[in-house]
Each structure stands twice: as structure tokens, then as C-alpha cells.
Amino acid sequence: MTEPPGLNDAERRLWRAFPTGTPVVLGDDRPDGPLPDRIVRAEVIGQLLLGACATRDGFVPAVRLRGAYVVGRLDLTGGTVPHELSLQFCRLVEIPKLANCETRQLRFSDCRMPGFDGGGLRADGYLSLSRSVIEGELGLSRAQLLGGLRMNEATVTATAPDRWAIFGGGLLVEVGCYMRDCEITGGVRFVGARMNGGLWMEGTRLVNPGRLAMDAQNMVVENTAEFSRDFHALGTMRLRSARFNGILSFSKATLDAGADDRMALHASHLHCDELLLWPIEKIRGRVSLSYSRIQLIMDHPSIWPDELYLNGLVYETLRGGELTDRLEWISRDKEFHLQPYEQLATWFHGVGHDNLARRVQLAKMRTRRRRLRPIPKAWNYMLDWTVGYGYRPWLAFAWFAALVAFGTTVFSINEPKPVKEPAERPVFHAFVYTLDLLIPIDTFGQQQAFDPVGWSRWVAYALVATGWVLATALIAGVTRVLRPN
Template sequence: MDLTDEPDDRVSASVIARLLLGGNEAEKGFVPAVRLRGAHVTGCLDVSGGDVECELRLEKCVLDEAPRFGNARTRQLRFADCVMPGFDGGGLRADGYVSLSGSVIEGQVKLVRAQLLGGFRMNGTKITARDDRYAFFSGALLVEAGMFARNAEVTGGMRMTGARLAGGLFMEGARLSNPGRLALDGQNITVSDAMECGQGFQAEGTVKLRGARIDGTLSFDRAGALRAPGRVALQLSHADVGELILTPSEPIEGIVSMTYARFGVLLDNPDFWPEQLRLTGATYESLRGGGVTRRVDWVSRDPEGFRPQPYEQLAAWYLKDGNEHLARRTQLLKMRRRRLTLPWPSRAWSALLDYTVGYGYRPWLVFGWLTTIVVLGTVVFSRVHPRPIKEPAERPDFNALAYVIDLLIPIGAFGQREAWDAVGWTQWLAYGIIATGWILATALIAGVTRVLRPN
């Protein structure tokens, strides 16, 4: 029934409800529907628990009270460019699509446990919560044919915990505002297609996708401001995402948490890396977006300090990608960052291992130290000869180079150390060379055998 041409634009909600519930027998050969345009709906449109066989289409209507479709079963529902104080669809089952596109809603949209088999649309919709409740409240929502909220404005946050969206979630250009709280609570959400939060998407408050399962792409490509100062701005911990595109148009203000998440592909932009990033336990199969040599800085942004696992994961990816040099560099920097967390005795020993053999990742440093010591010792002992400690017939001729090498090597090789003894102040130099030899040998052996590389 089309009520557009009624002389009075005021229509009682009870009349619409009776029509929807079969108050007027449908004619054979026609699809039953109720359509209104530009009407002022008075009273409460309440079909809770009913079985609605008609399609409902309201365009540019004003509703005095929030429509109630709780636990009802309906066909297609369309509220296009309407003004209403809320919408109650808790437990609603719609065999067609439900649309709130273009509407202005001053109150809560409630779709808890709703099943929308034909999809859900709220493109360009403006929802404003009247109190501390969520503006969009839809825990355990099921949408089979995709949810579209492009260019929507939601003030008061969206709660979609446990929602299952088989056809994807498309929120390009949407603006969510709930400062100091959750702008989007999508904990444990399951998206069997893409989740698009780019192209100007903005969020004042936390975007929480903890434990989310997104089979396709989760995209923040060219997203606008994601702000949660002093809080977690983007929560992706324990999420399982096929591909994450984290390339906003400006840096995220707040912490980004990816702890214990799994990503197939992670694409980001080094110029807009978050200042604070938690990566402990996160795994990924591929990193894209440039900044390959700068990734060590990327894994070093945990606000809680040093965590070893992100370095291990990055080094493993470098090896898989064929960048062995960068993998070694990552492991070296991991040990250096770890050193800052140690007590001072361990820190001193750790620094020594770093400067001598680079924790085993730079064993060639030993040869630089050895060369320096050999040259210095050879010059000194060439000018200040040690005194003999054996009879001439029992000792080899003095050779400064061989003498220094004998001092360096823990087990003498040339017999010089047993035949000659340093004199005066050069004794201290000899003791220093002997000690340095033991230290370098120990560090080199331990480094090469990876004893110094804790898991």
C-alpha cells in the first residue's frame, strides 16, 4: 500500500504496524509492501515478535518514536533519509536487506543478535547517542550479504562484539567519535571478506579488533585521523588477518597493539609508523611497503620497553626473504637493546662481548683487536727487550713479533714466553696482552658456537 498521496502527511504508526502484520489481505499477483514518502509517523511503530510479510519502505519520513522490530521476522526494511529517535531491532531476522542509509538518528540503533540475511546498509547515516550508551549496539550481529557504512557519522561508538559479517564490512569515509572510550568495539568479530576502513575513515577513540578474524583484507589505506591520546588507538592483539594494510594518511595518535596477532601480509608505510607499537608475539608471513632496512626501528617502538620476540620474528623473516646480513644485524641490535635491561655487572660483560666479537655476529672484530695488540706489542718489545730466563743454549733468539703472539695465545706456540720475561713497566703490558688473549679467545669461541645467543 502506498500512502504517499494521503492529504494529511501524518500517519499513525499503529496503522502501519497493522498493515505490516497482515491487517490488509494482499492481492494475488502483487508483492505486499508499505511505502511512505515525506510522512510524519506518529506513535510507536511496534511489530516486536511479529511475522512481517510486507516490505517496508519509508523515505524522508519523520518518526516520533524509535521503531521496534525486536525478535520480529521481516522481509526488506528500508528507512531512507528518515529522522527518528532510535531503532530497536534486537533479535530481528530479516530475509531481505535492512537499510538506514541517509537517516538521522538521535538515539541508539540496537541490533543485538539480529540476523540480516540480505545485508545491512547505513551509508551516510548519522547516529548520535543521547547518553553514555553505544550509538550502534549490535553484539552477535549476523549479516550474510555485507555491511555498508560508507560516510556514516556515529557519535557515541559502535559495539559489534562477536559479529559475523559474511559479505564484508565497508566503512570508507566513516567518522566514529567516542573520545576516551571505544569508537569501534569489534572484539572477536569475524569478517569473511574485506574490512575497509580507509578513504577518509576517522576514529576519535579506540578501534578495538581484539581477536578479530578477517579472511580477506583489513585496510586502513588513506584513513584519516585515528586518535586516542594516551590510550590504545588500534587494538589488533590476538587477531587473525589475511592482509593488513596500515597506510593512513597521517600518523596514528596513540598506541597500536598487535600482540600475538597473525598476519599473512602486513603492508605499511615507514613514514607513518606508529610512535608506539606493541608487537610481542605477533607473526607475519610477508612484510611489504618499503623500509626494509629500517624495520629494526619498527620493532623497537614498544612503550613498555625491550621485548625479544619481535626481533626474532623480524630476523626469521629476513632470512626467509634472503637478507642474511639484515637478519644478523637484527640479532645484534636485539642483544644491544637487551643489554640496557641488565644489572651493571652483566651489562659490563655484555658490552665487552659486543665490542670484541659483536656477540658472535661480528667475529671479524677479534682480528682487528689482535692486529692492534700485535703491532703495539711488537713496537714496544722491539725497543725494550725482555730479560732472558734460560741459558743461551736453551732459549731461542728473541723475536718481538713471536713473543707478543706467544703472550696472546693461551698456549704458547713459539717458546718465547718461557724463555724471555718482560722487565719494568712492560711487565704490565705483557700481563695485559695475556689477559686480553684469554678474553678474546673465550669471547670468540662462545660467539661462534652461539653460546652467547639466548633464545
């Protein structure tokens, strides 16, 4: 097709430069108003991309435009675009529509536009929005970006509180998704997205207070997901059921739900090789890692929120802080469950700290005791004081030794009277007599041969009863250890 009539000077330059892919520079900055020598109609760009201009052998045709004020709507919906589009320092008056379009490389860097409609877009090259300002929704649902997504230092602002700034459900990004140092107001939706080259969001601010800063349920990230180096999320980060085949890092980040009773990080049912949960300051809001499977968790007591959900969490390694801090870690789950204690005790056993494993099991029983009725609670107190629920059997021997010393002293002062003839009874010994009272079975024959008198009779009764209680508690405690569930 020959050059159409009615083109202005800027459009005429672009039309003639297209067959060879020569860049057309109308200015080195982004025009805020419709400067006459910079105006280019979007329909002219669309005609060039869709084959209205003849190409030239030996050259790669492309639209490369810099510093233009683009009026009208660039609408390539459903089209097949075999040529590269590169817009730099351009001002687009209307939302470009590339829904369900098949294209090559797309570059909208340092541009300003009222939104971007790329739902179902398929780009064999990359999509670049770096340093652009988008005052509306960036729609990339079901898009396939085989060369990656680049939007470093971009600014995206939703038009209403209930609207998403970036809507990328089902997005597929090969090579890598680079969103470093962005300012995104309104929340990011990456539900079901797949990032095969990693997700890089260092230094980015997600601002959506009281709502979802990011909704990335069922997202899959290969390689690394970096929400680190001054990454800031004001709102909820929802990564439920997401899978990270590599590192998920919140190193030197800020997680702020906006309120202590809101969820700051919802990462339940998550699968991850390595979680670096070490933001620059204490997490404000709740954190859920329930039913997640993580090989390595690296965090620190200084950043733990006041409320954690850890039921069902399975991990292989814990790092950060002292080992004894982990008891406080699991105690921050306000809902009592056996599994977090069992998992932590198993990990302590695995790293050779059996004494800490016993402390965890003991803490589990004490926490469980708070939820019992009065009678079972009283019995649990008895098990704790006497044998430490079986995890501290030495307590029973300490009690036993103290009672033996007390009984020996009492019956040395006030000896019992014999009840058998001298030839039939053994020689009285206060120590052995006390042992006979404490041991539930008549072992040494002293108890049957002598009868306490006066006030010491009540001491003898108390020792007999205490002996039975200690024996029962020891048996119950050992049984509980062998059958903890």
C-alpha cells in the same frame, strides 16, 4: 478485514495501495512537523504488515510510503511480517520496535527517528537505513540480516556519552555491511558480529573521544574490511581477537585516540590475511598488534605511533619503507621482549638478508643489556666491544691485530732477556713473541724462553690478560649465537 473506520486521507490511501504494493507519495521531502495531510499512525502500518488487510491475487502486497509524518510507535516485536516495508523521507516520532521480529525487506531510507530497536530481528531481505538520521541508539544485537545492511551516509548520534550509537553485538550480516560516509557519534559495538560479505566503512567518521570508537572484539569478516578513504576514528578502535579472512585496510584513514597515551588501535590476538596500516597521517595514540597472526603487513615509518606493542606478533611478509627501518619499528615497543627481534631476524633470513638479521640479533642483545645489573652489564659491554656478542667475530680479529702490532713495536724497542741457554732457546722474534703472549697456550716457545724487562713487563702482562679475555669473549659470543635463548 475491511477498511477500519477513523482513517485519515493519507492512511486511507495507504490502506488501499497495500494489496498491490503501490507506492504512496505524500511528499518528496522529510517533514519536520506534523503536517495534517502527511500524518500516518504507526499502528495502521503495523496492522497492514501483520495481515489486517486482504491481499490481491497476482500482486505482491507491501507498505511503500514516502514523505509521511509517522506518529505513535511502530511495534512489530516478536511478530512475523510476510510483507516488505519501505519508508522514504519519513519522520518517525517514536522508536520503531522490531525486536525478535521475522520479516522480509526493510527500508528506512532518508528517514528521521529517535532510535531503532532491532535486537534479534531476522530479515530475509536487506535492512536499509541509508541517509537516515537516528537520534538515539541503533540496536541490532543478535540480528540476522540475510540480505545485508545498507546505511550509507547515515547519521547516528547517541543520546548520552555512556551510550552506544550502534549496538550490534552478535550481529550476522550476509551479502555485505555497507556503512560508507556515515557520521556516527557515540561509538559502534560489533562484539562477536559476523560480516559474511565484507564490511565497508570508507569515508565514515566515528566520534567518541576518550572512549571506544568501535568495539569489535571477536568479530569475523569475510572478504574485505575497509576502514579507508577518509575514514576517521576519534577514539579507540578495538579489534581484539577479531578475524579478517581477507584484507583489513586503514589506507588513507585517520586514527586518533585523542591523546598519545591512549590506545588508538587495539588489534592484539587478531588474525588477518593482509593488513594495510597506512593512514593519511601519523597515528595518534598507541597501537597493539600483540599475539596477532598476519600474513602481510603493509605500513610506513611516517605513520608509526610513538609506542607499539609487538610481542607475539607473527607475520610472513613486511612491506613499506626501507628494510633498515624495521629495527626502529620493533624498538618502539617500550617493553623488551625477545620474540619481536627473533621474528624480525627470521623474516630477514627468509628474504635473504642475513646481514640485517645479524643486526637485529645484535640490537636485541643491546636492548636487553639496559635491564641488567651492573656486573652482568659490564660483562655484556665487554662481549659487545670485543666480538659484538658473537654476531661480529671480526671485531676480535681486529683487536687481535691491533694488539699484535702494538706488542711487536714494544718488544722490538725493548727486547726481553733470554732465560735459557743459547742452544736451548729459539731466535727471538718480536712478532712471534707477541703472538705467544696473546694466545692462551704456549704455541711457539717464545714466551718460556724470554722474560720482558723494565716497563715492557707490564705490557706483556696486559697482553696475556687481554688474550684470555678475547678468547673467553669469542667463545662466549659464539656460544650465544648458537644458543640465542
